[in-house]
Amino acid sequence: MVDDHTGPAPELRSLRPDEWDSAYGNLLRAFGGLPEADEERRLWRELTEFGRFLAAWDGDRCVASGGAFSFRLTVPGGASVPAAGVTMVSVAATHRRRGLLTAMMRRQLDDVRSWGESLAVLTASEPAIYGRFGYGAATFQLDAEIDTLRAGLSVPDGTDDVRLRYADPAEVLDACEAVYARLVPGRPGMLARGPGWEKVGVLDPESERGGASPLQCVVAERDGATVGYARFRVKPSWGQGGPEGEVVLSALDALDPAAGAALWRFLFDLDLTSTLRMRGRPVDDAWQYLVKDVRRCHPALRDALYVRPVEVGAALAARTYRTPVDVVLEVEDAFCPWNAGRWRLSGDAKGAVCEPTRDAADLALSVRELGAAYLGGVSLTALAAAGRVRELREGALAEASAAFGSDPAPWLPHGF
Helix, strand or coil: CCCCCCCCCCEEEECCHHHHHHHHHHHHHHCCCCCCCHHHHHHHHHHCCHHHEEEEEECCEEEEEEEEEEEEEECCCCCEEEEEEEEEEEECHHHCCCCHHHHHHHHHHHHHHHCCCCEEEEECCCHHHHHHHCCEECCEEEEEEEEHHHHCECCCCCHHHCEEEEECCCCCHHHHHHHHHHHHHHCCCCEECCCCHHHHHHCCCHHHCCCCCCCEEEEEEECCEEEEEEEEEEECCEECCEECEEEEEEEEEECCHHHHHHHHHHHHCCCCEEEEEEEEECCCCCHHHHECCHHHCCCEEEECEEEEECCHHHHHHHCCCCCCEEEEEEEECCCCHHHCEEEEEEEECCEEEEEECCCCCCEEEEHHHHHHHCCCCCCHHHHHHCCCEEECCCCHHHHHHHHHCCCCCCCCCCCC
């Protein structure tokens, strides 16, 4: 039976623990209906913060859901800023075009504001959906398929001093997580992982291996301390000319160039393999500058984290700026009208202030463009070239664009 659009509107309310299975079932159906392994399902339920999740009900059926994890997001300057990680958004196909998504987004952003979080972030299955709610693509990532036999590597001094050893991914989880935690303050877009989130990286359901091996791990050590790790799978294959196996990278983090190079060299040199596949790496990832022939790597760019300033003043004041800036921004924000108007941003590498003002505007942009530029990976100059930012005072665009930039490039290390 197909539902029609008559009858009472679905009831939107906070999700209760006893309703989680129904809401999660609706989510899986919306994303193709494929079942998940019990281990994966249990972990996502464990991570769910029920006071931050919504669901819409038509009678006893869940027909829409959406939630927000409580994260801390690294911003330019190294500060860790509270951010709502929007997740598990779905509307049943039988209940489209009834305003459910808009109602959830409206309620959610009001909630985020009440929680005192100045940013909302998400990864988008369909990017066109979220722009109208003020989310802008703020980080990008690289996928690659590397011909390891022909690309070659040139490694820095000290690489041979790094000791590598195989380890059970679960047994070295704490040591690997400590490496990750040390890297978080140094790159905008990274998430400080709360308790339980470290387990996401070692989930290993057979249904997601795609014919490859169970998850493997190699740790890099120096003087007895863990300085890096790589998690990966190996997919054997044989052709007429011999072995054509693939290495499928899951994660790689290292505390210094030599440790990173040792791990990359290990992955390139694995016996019976000739291809290294990776997804979701930083756009400035070191392997690009270690390979001898980048044309054998076939890099591809993808969007990753979308950022939405919920409180413009607090969000802009929470980060620092690469060069001194004093600019008045005319912000358009129809969905969160408390952000609309003129804001004076004054800041430098030591800190910033952003307050409402009646002064004449120097730049005009929507909150979506402000979100895109917020982490420093998308320049205001590029947005202006696309007609998304308007310069109202000569020189203001170059000043603000330089100030907003970031080295290193922002990066989201994993989804949520």
